[in-house]
Amino acid sequence: MEPRTEAELKALILKRGNLPRHVAIIMDGNGRWAKSRGLPRVAGHKEGVNSVREVTRASGELGIETLTLYTFSAENWKRPRAEVDALMRLLVTTIREEVQELMENNVRLTIIGCLDDLPTVAQREMRSAMDLTAGNTGLNLNLALSYGGRQEILDAVRRISQLARESELSLDEIDETLFEGHLYTRGMPEPELVIRTSGEARLSNFLLWQSAYSELIISEAMWPAFRRRELYEAIREYQQRERRFGRLSEQVKTSSVVE
Numbered sequence: 001m002e003p004r005t006e007a008e009l010k011a012l013i014l015k016r017g018n019l020p021r022h023v024a025i026i027m028d029g030n031g032r033w034a035k036s037r038g039l040p041r042v043a044g045h046k047e048g049v050n051s052v053r054e055v056t057r058a059s060g061e062l063g064i065e066t067l068t069l070y071t072f073s074a075e076n077w078k079r080p081r082a083e084v085d086a087l088m089r090l091l092v093t094t095i096r097e098e099v100q101e102l103m104e105n106n107v108r109l110t111i112i113g114c115l116d117d118l119p120t121v122a123q124r125e126m127r128s129a130m131d132l133t134a135g136n137t138g139l140n141l142n143l144a145l146s147y148g149g150r151q152e153i154l155d156a157v158r159r160i161s162q163l164a165r166e167s168e169l170s171l172d173e174i175d176e177t178l179f180e181g182h183l184y185t186r187g188m189p190e191p192e193l194v195i196r197t198s199g200e201a202r203l204s205n206f207l208l209w210q211s212a213y214s215e216l217i218i219s220e221a222m223w224p225a226f227r228r229r230e231l232y233e234a235i236r237e238y239q240q241r242e243r244r245f246g247r248l249s250e251q252v253k254t255s256s257v258v259e
Contacts, residue, residue: 009232013062016239020192023059023235024068024214026206027051029198029222042086047224049094053101058228060105060139062235066188067141070206074114074148088118091145092125099129106138112184113147142188149208156182185210193238195231197223215241 013019027048034044052069059067072091077084102109109129116123126145159182163169169178180186191207194214201218203211217234219226 006229006232009229009236010058010062013232013235013239018239019062019064019235020215020238021064021189022066022068022191022193023064023231024070024191024194024207024211025055026070026194026196026200026204027223027226028196028200028204030224032198033222033224041083042090044222044224045087045090049090051223051226052094053098054227055231056107056139056141057105058231060107064139066191067139068112068185068188068191068207069141069143070147070204071143072113072145072147073205074117074146074151075205077117077146088122091118092122095125095129099132102129102133102141103136106136107133108136108138108140109133110140110142111145112142112152113145114151115145117146140188142185144206147184147206149203149205152184153209155184180209183209190214192243193217193235195219195234197221197226197230213243215243 030044030048031041032044033047034041037043055069056067072087076087099109101107109126111126111130115126118126126143156179160169160174160179164171164174185207190210190212191214194203194207194211195217196202197219199218199220201216207214215238217237219230219234221230
């Protein structure tokens, strides 16, 4: 029998056990959600905050290690000035209102991207929240702000090139492990599961290196309508997939038996 309630879905997920350590979400569809209801785009962004809150709570309850949310891309600066300003104000208001709950739920806040691109007040509030939550040991809520996957890779290449120029490392020492140590996500596990909402099927310059072997799940729900149940359903689908990493299905099954 198919689980019908959120509680049943959660129990089934926890029973299966192979939860992703890192879930990354491309939060898409705020504007379309608002437009479909005759509301201004900012109303979709505001409702999306409620989805962030609920998905963060649910992820922490499941024991997920890292939740990365594509909050504002490097390309989003191209949007109309009024919308960008509204988004920055919403970011400041939200972090001020939510930081206490992050503390109560043992959530640590981290940021990837170019935080210095944000308005001064937004930078100050984000850094304050990161400092306040730095000692928390539960879920790592990782916000991608002014983030671009290509820029992240270029920044890593530049840092490694500088080390090589200064003779602090040789070309033979440059491997995947060293490269990953220079990405914004250093120290975090790679995302096993990447979810995109609103039915769109593209990565949009998000975690390009880290998502090489991620399971991709496309949810038809717009982000403001993506809540606990939609997260559970995505994780349940992830649990039903066979992750082969280039191997044959038979090899994966044999390896699982041995383990």
